[in-house]
Amino acid sequence: MEVLDIIRPENQVFCKTKLMTDTTLTYCPGCGHGTAHNIAMEVIDELGIAEDTIGVAPVGCSVFAYDFMNVDMTQAAHGRAPAVATGIARIWPEKYVFTYQGDGDLAAIGTAETIHCCNRGENIVVLFVNNGIYGMTGGQMAPTTLPGMRTSTSPYGREIDTMGSPIKMSELVANLPGTYYVTRQSVHTHKHVRKAKKAIKKAFENTRLKKGLSFIEIVSNCNSGWKMTPNESNIWMEENMFPYYPLGDIKVNGKIKQVA
């Protein structure tokens, strides 16, 4: 086979996600955000709903999500993405609305908005990237930081007695009647990426069927904040994050899955 044959369209096996802009990603190399962006945009593209989708970007590392995601986007104040999305979804009941939030945004400053948005069962998709740390501001403790984990504001490790326990948002919101689908995924291996994408697709389909709120937690790494190489961070994530934040569906079709 000649080189020219290889680059023929019919031989193409991979291309840049169509709904990602040409703006260079500003995330740290090795970070899971890029992959999470990619699969979200792939799903929107595959479902053919780009013209009817409005995304809400938070404050945190993904504050600039609108620079990369090629759909109509609104940048929200810190923690308020679920309220902003509520406003949009109520105005455009026929459109697809999603928020893309980190743990500080969704589980600390915006907890009230998250809980009440879930409780009302707003017909939206919440993409929640949980890396257990405040990445953008330089590695401070997040509500999801693991016990004993060192950050710049828990330099001796998170002490449960004084700093509280890491908050399990998916389990928490699954208990609210308004959530229809709650699942915890990751994007650190091909296998996991495929599963996460499937979950996101299901979430947007739920919006189409007006089923209520779909909550997708993506447990991810923060190699910069964790002060590890990307590979080390993924291994650390598997060994430490996953036991505390187990992957898998938590609530499907409005019913909480019983733990076997």
Added chain:
Amino acid sequence: MSELRLMKGNEALAEAAIRAGADAYFGYPITPQSEVIEYLMTERPEERTGMVVLQAESEVAAINMVYGAAGTGKKVMTSSSSPGISLKMEGISYLAGAELPALIVNVVRGGPGLGTIQPSQADYYQAVKGGGHGDYHMYVLAPASVQEMADFVSDGFEMAFKYRTPVMILSDGLIGQMMEKVVLKDEQKRLTDEEVAERYGDWATTGKKDRERNIITSLYLEPERMEQRVRRLMKKYERMEQEDMRYETIFCDDAEYLIVAYGSSARIAQKTVELARKKGIRAGLLRPITLFPFPTKPLNKLADQVKGVLSVEMNAGQMIDDVRLAIEHKVPAEHFGRTGGIIHTPEEILEALEQKIVKDGSIRHHTTREPSLL
């Protein structure tokens, strides 16, 4: 059909919102403005016009729902009272920064802190001088009657869309709670989704059909771009002053002494002017209808004619700053006002006018004539 009704200010505002073709209201209860959301919930505007009404979990959530919905190019609003408005300030700054049209109503109560639930005008600074962070202003309308509570809803939306800016109706517990007769305008049809997309598709999140994507944001990390944005806002405010500054004068033609008052204080001060004229004091009243832009020029002109100015506000002295700036020290200007939710009486204002501005012996007695009411 326009319709004559006896209504509370808060109710008139809510009914006017439905009739103005508002698309959504997001709010949270707080005295003395809870009638707004109560009225809307009772009226089922979702059935009447398709208007969305939602009780949010907090004022913070409500203003952010407004932010999201305003970004879609639709007519959206919220209302609250002083402590709740403080909570909304972050969102208001974002609305101004992202240049979104929205209507925010403050039915002011006494403060600071949790304060009192009685009427006050102590949120003047907050409304006209920012309140939230950053270089921005709102277009601020100050109703002085139940009729204006209703009329300023459509006026406010018009300004919000003309300038793509948050607009505030700065009312207070007195105007919100009292009933007067009000002529309600005909019910306007809400714009269809297609009309919204056609009119505002160049900036709003209507879905990127046949166009590049739109982004609603107030974040510009490069200082040069941020400065450009601020300059753009400032230009907008200049234009507001030229084209949409509003005020009213009462008995000012031959006035020797001027009272400046807005909203409910203007109503009370109007009675003071009547009482003063009966006593032979030629008093007049300038009522700013827009607090931002402030009627600086007309006030400056009047300062050439009068001997002194009394700024009457139900606060410890806030608008007086703008009054003094406007009159450039041509004549003395003093403040009078009760605070803490106490409403000053027309007689109290007259006493203050006499003591602080007219002063002993300086009254020129003219043939008293009954002021003809407007």
Added chain:
Amino acid sequence: MTQEMIIAGFGGQGVLSMGKILAYAGMLQGEEVCWMPSYGPEMRGGTANVTVILSDDRISSPYLKVYDTAIILNQQSMDKFENAVKPGGILIYDPNGIVSHPTRKDIRIFRVDGYKLATEMGNRKVFNMILLGAFLKIRPVVTIKNVLKGLKESLPERYHHLLPLNEEAITKGMENVFPYDVEKALTAEHV
């Protein structure tokens, strides 16, 4: 002509609705009207009052210090508002529960046993309508026809069967309002 009045009593006596019906009737006859209540916690169990202004001109202040008429329904309100009546003005009160009766000689004072009459009628809720009737007898600022229309508009439909009873109460009030002679009362006290 401008009529500035205050109606003051306990919360639950129908003070606010009496004012509202007056304002509504005024509006129906083409007048400018203003109804300004006291509001907030003081209304719960404490005193409630409402300022009502009817005028053929634009109304200036909705908040007043002195009134043409005061309708007073409890002692606290008597203490607060007797002196707020303009010289030559009118004070109407229900003596029920009043221990210190009015003493001013520069105003016209009227009494109506509203509470007693309402009890006799078998429905204490019409108390405020009796007072309203008394007021309209002294100061016919609005017609009974418009009052009844106002009543109909402000009452929810499920209470419309009570309209005749309310009309009866207004008539009762008109028939049972009597001037109160301060001089005589003061002399009597000294006897």
